Amino acid sequence: MSALRIKKGSTSHSAYNLRPNFSEEVERHTLAVLVENEPGVLARVIGLFSGRGYNIESLTVAEVDHEGHLSRITIVTTGTPQVIAQIRAQLGRIVSVRDVHDLTAEGPAVERELALLKVAGTGDARIEALRLAEIFRANVVDSTLESFVFEITGPSDKIDAFAELMRPLGLLETARTGVAALSRGTE
Amino acid sequence: MTRQMTGAKMVVQALKDQGVDTVFGYPGGAVLPIYDEIFQQNDIKHVLVRHEQGAIHAAEGYARSTGKPGVALVTSGPGATNAVTGLTDALMDSIPIVVFSGQVPTFMIGSDAFQEADTVGITRPCTKHNWLVKETDTLSSTIHEAFHVATSGRPGPVLVDIPKDVQFATGTYAEKTKRKSHYQPQVKGDIDAITDLVKAMEKAKRPVFYTGGGVINSGTAASQLLRELVEATGFPITSTLMGLGAYPASGDKWLGMLGMHGLYEANMAMHDCDLLINIGARFDDRITGLISEFSPKSKKAHIDIDASSINKVIHVDIPILGDVAHVLEDLLKIWKSRGRVTDKENLAKWWAKINEWKTVECLNYRNSDTVIKPQYALQRLEALTKDRDRYITTEVGQHQMWAAQFLGFEDPNRWMTSGGLGTMGYGFPASIGVQLAHPDALVINVAGEASWLMNMQELGTAIQYRLP
Numbered sequence: 001m002s003a004l005r006i007k008k009g010s011t012s013h014s015a016y017n018l019r020p021n022f023s024e025e026v027e028r029h030t031l032a033v034l035v036e037n038e039p040g041v042l043a044r045v046i047g048l049f050s051g052r053g054y055n056i057e058s059l060t061v062a063e064v065d066h067e068g069h070l071s072r073i074t075i076v077t078t079g080t081p082q083v084i085a086q087i088r089a090q091l092g093r094i095v096s097v098r099d100v101h102d103l104t105a106e107g108p109a110v111e112r113e114l115a116l117l118k119v120a121g122t123g124d125a126r127i128e129a130l131r132l133a134e135i136f137r138a139n140v141v142d143s144t145l146e147s148f149v150f151e152i153t154g155p156s157d158k159i160d161a162f163a164e165l166m167r168p169l170g171l172l173e174t175a176r177t178g179v180a181a182l183s184r185g186t187e
Numbered sequence: 188m189t190r191q192m193t194g195a196k197m198v199v200q201a202l203k204d205q206g207v208d209t210v211f212g213y214p215g216g217a218v219l220p221i222y223d224e225i226f227q228q229n230d231i232k233h234v235l236v237r238h239e240q241g242a243i244h245a246a247e248g249y250a251r252s253t254g255k256p257g258v259a260l261v262t263s264g265p266g267a268t269n270a271v272t273g274l275t276d277a278l279m280d281s282i283p284i285v286v287f288s289g290q291v292p293t294f295m296i297g298s299d300a301f302q303e304a305d306t307v308g309i310t311r312p313c314t315k316h317n318w319l320v321k322e323t324d325t326l327s328s329t330i331h332e333a334f335h336v337a338t339s340g341r342p343g344p345v346l347v348d349i350p351k352d353v354q355f356a357t358g359t360y361a362e363k364t365k366r367k368s369h370y371q372p373q374v375k376g377d378i379d380a381i382t383d384l385v386k387a388m389e390k391a392k393r394p395v396f397y398t399g400g401g402v403i404n405s406g407t408a409a410s411q412l413l414r415e416l417v418e419a420t421g422f423p424i425t426s427t428l429m430g431l432g433a434y435p436a437s438g439d440k441w442l443g444m445l446g447m448h449g450l451y452e453a454n455m456a457m458h459d460c461d462l463l464i465n466i467g468a469r470f471d472d473r474i475t476g477l478i479s480e481f482s483p484k485s486k487k488a489h490i491d492i493d494a495s496s497i498n499k500v501i502h503v504d505i506p507i508l509g510d511v512a513h514v515l516e517d518l519l520k521i522w523k524s525r526g527r528v529t530d531k532e533n534l535a536k537w538w539a540k541i542n543e544w545k546t547v548e549c550l551n552y553r554n555s556d557t558v559i560k561p562q563y564a565l566q567r568l569e570a571l572t573k574d575r576d577r578y579i580t581t582e583v584g585q586h587q588m589w590a591a592q593f594l595g596f597e598d599p600n601r602w603m604t605s606g607g608l609g610t611m612g613y614g615f616p617a618s619i620g621v622q623l624a625h626p627d628a629l630v631i632n633v634a635g636e637a638s639w640l641m642n643m644q645e646l647g648t649a650i651q652y653r654l655p
Contacts, residue, residue, distance in 0.1 A: 089495035095316040
């Protein structure tokens with residue numbers, strides 16, 4: 001079995017081991033996908049990810065150009081460089097997709113997420129929650145005598161950190177929008 | 188001047204404007220208005236199949252043998268679900284077909300109505316694109332767009348789902364002319380990349396062309412250009428199952444098919460080459476085998492119209508995104524303008540090596556005087572029909588591989604087989620589509636006994652339309 005230089009008994013000991021030999025290193029990329037705003041377009045994009053086994057860490061979608069019937073889908077995904085390139089190409093192949101940008105690869109980008117957090121508590125915990133909210137520049141958008149709803153925007157890890165701090169102070173519920181992103185600069 | 192007409196009439200009008208002459212279909216409640224319109228005219232021939240899967244395969248056979256899109260018409264619910272296998276088959280093999288399905292009236296969608304199915308939902312992953320038309324006013328423009336999408340870029344199947352009330356209602360017909368579609372895939376290859384490939388070809392000691400179905404799909408001009416390129420450079424050429432016929436089997440640069448069921452000399456050439464030029468093929472797993480050992484010594488170039496096919500499984504050094512015919516035209520032009528250089532000395536050595544491999548005669552088998560060996564049967568078929576302009580379809584399995592190995596294909600669009608999906612039951616209905624497109628031609632379906640059973644109901648269609 002030396003002709004193919006494969007160790008006998010290893011899993012690759014087959015003439016039909018079809019595992020691609022690309023880099024194994026996993027990267028996290030943010031993709032901006034401009035799509036025609038028509039019924040089923042989100043299903044096409046999501047179906048591509050589930051059908052081909054790609055990851056979705058976050059996904060946001062909204063109409064951005066009413067006149068032009070365009071929506072922008074922002075997807076945060078993880079994969080090897082080859083998988084990320086495939087995702088880009090596969091997205092570009094969808095007929096209702098107009099444009100795909102890999103914001104991570106194309107240079108610096110701003111990424112923001114908005115979250116609403118409901119925190120219930122009285123006494124010191126309540127005061128502490130309010131103090132921390134101030135530090136994180138979160139706004140109070142609803143208040144009762146025993147609860148707050150905070151609104152916070154920022155990069156995802158900032159929201160993670162804030163939610164982590166709110167947990168012992170009575171965090172009841174979290175709603176997050178997922179990441180919206182734009183490239184920096186004039187381009 | 189705008190024309191007002193019912194949705195059903197629009198379907199027939201749009202088909203005429205698209206130059207469609209044959210529709211394969213099966214009626215049902217949700218498409219009856221369209222059938223009433225088809226019945227009242229003679230420009231478009233309707234071919235009544237016996238099962239919707241047969242309609243799609245027949246449309247595939249029609250499309251592959253003519254280079255024009257095939258058209259099928261099925262009813263809602265079971266009609267559409269029966270079309271799914273054919274649609275997936277066409278998607279895998281990049282066959283342009285346009286399928287119309289009936290749907291329950293718009294106000295009943297979502298109510299689990301009789302013969303209702305979420306057709307666009309079910310067929311989304313097995314079409315290149317699909318549409319549910321909710322207004323008669325948008326129907327004709329959607330149909331024109333459907334033909335555009337099916338036939339541009341990498342071809343594929345599309346489906347238009349038409350609710351019954353949309354077929355009944357009256358709307359404005361949008362003319363085919365002067366439509367602008369946002370879907371405009373790139374067909375011209377990057378000149379720098381093509382020049383890189385020319386330079387690699389000039390220096391190559393052991394080059395090989397590895398061609399696929401993309402050459403056929405690009406049209407007859409692509410096959411012509413490929414032949415010119417092969418003859419001018421003297422490089423050996425092999426092809427995938429889907430690409431047979433692009434270069435003639437009788438050509439002296441022909442190595443035969445490659446891959447798991449391919450010829451020894453073709454696979455050895457792929458393994459030992461120093462320049463691998465992939466033209467319209469996709470490094471399918473039946474070709475590569477063990478990926479880490481696939482053609483380990485070669486520089487690889489890949490011409491493909493689909494960006495997602497490039498660098499999908501095999502890393503290539505020279506990617507060229509574009510249509511095969513356009514790229515080959517530029518490639519030939521650049522190669523000629525740089526003085527038609529090849530490394531003739533090393534090329535001769537390479538051919539000596541290849542001819543050594545050919546002496547293995549890998550297709551040899553032990554014949555029998557008591558039973559008819561399938562290989563022998565195919566050799567006889569080849570001997571008796573090779574001088575005729577024949578069309579071959581196959582089912583799927585060992586007989587398909589024997590057909591690919593023992594039959595010689597001289598021209599494109601003469602070989603119809605289910606490659607990517609491997610659909611047993613493809614060949615017989617496909618042969619019906621081919622025969623209808625070429626009424627006077629000799630059409631042969633090479634079948635195994637099990638595949639043949641899978642769509643044998645279409646015998647009724649063949650007899651009804653006196654095919655052949």
